[in-house]
Amino acid sequence: MPYIESLRVFCRVVELGSITSGGRDLRLSPAVASNRIKELENRLSVRLLNRTTRTLTPTEIGRAFYDHARRVITTLDEAESMVASLSGTPQGVLRLSATLGVGRRLIAPLIPQFCAEHPGVELRLRLSDRNINLIEDGIDLGFVLGQPADSALKWRKIADAPRVLVATPGYVETHGAPASPDDLANHNCLLLRYPRSPEYFWVIETAQGARKFMVKGQFDADDGDVLRDWALAGHGIANRPRYEVAEDLAEGRLVEILPETPPVTAQFGVLMPHRRLQDPKLRLFVDYAVQALKSKL
Known part of the structure; x- marks a missing residue:
């Protein structure tokens, strides 16, 4: 099915914005992925992509072709899913995403066992x-x-994920412990920040209900594990999921800050495009993950 595979390469290249990324996602070298695109353009006698040294974007024809090609791929995937469902043998590629901390601690450990049980x-x-x-x-x-x-995505809740404010005993000894959430304004708060990130405030449970408190810090990062490392090094107060720092709290490396007014509990769950809900391997992995993760949060 070389033509279908070329369509897959083209769609992933458009979606990920580069031939290298699209090829890597399909486990192809950049050279092979580039050749697939060239073969497709030669077959159609049109240019599908505009390439510069820094950017890659679909041409007007390429954008129109992508919309149709994506529908072809989706229909083929759904047909294969139907066959897999009827045969009782799930197969194919399942693409997962997660934040760094969630992926490393919760999702990555599940994958080897699931693949061992479902080798297809x-x-x-x-x-x-x-x-x-x-x-x-x-x-x-x-x-x-x-x-x-x-609303374009299906949400399935797995469990509540309590959050906690933490710092080292040494930080508390040096800087004092905040007596109320308002005192956080006087502390170095370690923030998860990235473009369009909302975390310039923390939502705290108070006697009056959930409230937003403006917080600031001398430095921030877009990786939650970096924030935990900074907190463990005594550099400030971090707002982290409890499961992430439970061992640090139990062994005294971190202490809980403002335990009577913790951050608002987050919901942990999984998002799915509605069109993928009938895929048996998707349903199997979701059920598997829900069962495995409820006890860890």
Whole structure:
């Protein structure tokens, strides 16, 4: 099916914005992916992509062709999913996304066992603390902390994920412990920040209900594990999921700050495009993950 495979390459290149990324996602070298695109353009006798040294974008014809090619690929995938469902043998590629901390601690450990039980399935995990558009990026399942307000996606809650403010005993000894959430303004708060990130405030549970408190810090990062490392090094107060720092708290490396007024509990769950809900391997992995993760949060 070389033509179909060329369509797959073209779609992933458009979705990911580069031949290298599109090829890597399909486990092809950049040279092979580039040749697939050239073969497709030669077959159609048109240019599908505009290439410069820094950018790659579809031409007007390429954009129109992508819309049709994506529908062809989606229809083929759905047909294969139907066959897999009827045969009882799930197969094919399942693309997952998660934030760095969630992916490393919770999702990555699940994958080897699932693949051992379902050898016809290939799982590809993409980790980033930046916002990912599941539909545009071709992701089948996205594991997230916090329920996004996106009606184009199906949300399934897995469990509540309590959050906690933490710092080292040494930080508290040197800088004092905040007596109320208002005192956080006088501390170095370690923030998860990236373009369009909302975390210039923390939402705290108070006697009056959930409130936003403006916080600031001398430095921030777009990787939650970096924030934990900074907190462990005594550089400030971090707002992290409790499961992430539970061992540090139990062994005294970190202490809980403002335990009577913790951050608002987040929901942990999975997002799925509606069109993928009938895929048996997707349903199998979601059920598998829900069962495995409820006890860890």
